[in-house]
Amino acid sequence: MTQPAMDVSAGAPTRSYPLYLRDIAGVAAILVAGAAGYWLFPDNLALLTRIIAVALLVLSLDLITGYCGVASLGQATLFGAGAYAVGFACVHGGVTEPLTLMLIGAVAGATAGLAMGAIMLRAHGLAQLVLSIAIVQLGHEAANKFTGYTGGSDGLAGLSVNPLFGVFEFDLWGRTAYLFGLALLVVVFALLRVVVSSPFGVLCRGVRQDPVRVKAMGAFVFPVILKMFVISGAVAGLGGALAAISTQVVGLDSISFELSANALVMLVLGGLGTLYGALVGTVIFMAFEHVVSAINPFHWLTMVGALLVAVVLVAPGGLVNLAGKVGGIGRSKGSKP
């Protein structure tokens, strides 16, 4: 059963000021950070766009892991489903309108989320984790072997996308892609805030804390979590679609165990069960990766490993909760590392 030690992110803080103020501040913070990135690193917009795409993946993982308590090491399946769906539609289907492509990515991700949730929710604990790994590996093998459609290990190249709204062309420096991604992230983030603070979101948190009790209160657990899987799939699919459109290529790494594991690391680094944690974790992790792995990939691996161990020992609630605790503004948490 769920243990109190995990209960570091129980959400819904009680505060004197209305919650939406915090959300407005959060959205404003994302916009400011995004604009700062745009002005400070004009040569690295491709990397920043990649960060946004991965941030969507990590947000989607947060929905099922942080809010529903379903640990997954296969979340990249949904990301890859979105990316490859966009790739197929664009290269083989001749769809070039960017917003239609995003919609295709979201639908493909949601469909994959439905299938993945239906399979994963059959098991619990370790078996569930293994199922998630097996699913992403199966997807990876499929993408690798059906070279006629996916390009195999060379990737599915040659996506040519029309200008956004017919006006803004996806330029070489990735300005359009970045700003489009930023807008997408803000919209998705705002929608997800609504979702997780809705009765449905609160019910999901209830399932995470004590599924038996939720059942006893008369709610059906399976459809609730499955619904969250679908939402999560749509978000991850959008991330994959953004990655595909901005880089104009869909690589095998978009549906891989490594990406799934990294997403989980980012999420836990930032903090489970808070959408802010997912964003903070993604940005910190990918920025560090960019700097350190350029020096030596194995040093990077050692560092991530040490970081993970440290997070588990020192801050099992992630950096967001740690900052809250240090700053004295968070609730007192029941966790003992």
Place this chain on the structure above:
Amino acid sequence: MPGCGCEAASPTALHGLAVFMQTTLSIATDAFAYGMVLFIISIGLSLTMGLMRVVNLAHGAFAMIGGYIASYITRDLGWGYVPAILLGVAGTIIIAAPFERLLFRRIYGKPELLQVLMTIGITFCVIGVTNYFFGPTLKTIPLPDILTRPVDIGFRTIAAHRLFVMACGVGVAAALWFLIEKTGFGIKLRAAVDNAAMTDALGVRTPVVYAIAFAVAVGLAAFGGIIGAEFLPVEPYYALRYMVLFLVVVSVGGAGSILGTLVACLALGAVDTVGRYLMPDFGNFFFYAAVIAIVFAFPRGFFGRAQ
């Protein structure tokens, strides 16, 4: 690997049958040997998971450490295969001991997600550090002459190494069965599995039992990593690449069950080997499809205990 049905275009039906038989036998021996390697490595993981309820993703890392030590001893020091196995196993246990004392003890009884994260972290560290010291190349462990010769077993010949691996697997299974079912230590171990608090109260020092069980598990991982290097080559990303495989085996077999792990290893070894022989391009595809089907049908594994 001999005979892949390449001579299938032969004129007589009798010859075709002989080729078919030979292919089947080749597949069967390879599958059995491969399954035994999986078993030796995974049974340790199954024990730690069943006993200490720790999802130890770092298990493959310990197998990798064993492989690296053995490779260093045989290739760089020029010592024999037997000292390589003994020192590899001992060295891995010595390296793993501080991990158990300092890190694993803190995550006993913690939520699975935290265990997964910490053990993935340890795996990453081990990969990074090993490659810093030994370089990012494939490490071979040269076999002694006696194991490279084919052995005649009456109706056909098999590589001696395959026989050796099979014998080791059977030996490990028997020894573990004896240890757990027939010795005083086994009684304490089973008691700690069933009810750790009560066992503690009866005067059994469960931390010591845990530490010994952990050492046995790690030692088996190293042993399997060394003698299985022909099947699972020792390379930089070994710990990550095969981590999934070991986890899959344990979850299919049911954590803590020797019989379950044995059955799972033989079944998955067979699926994998048959897939590789008959459809080399789609081998892994069938493997993971089989895993999903099995876990879906038996969410607790073949012989897992109800939690």
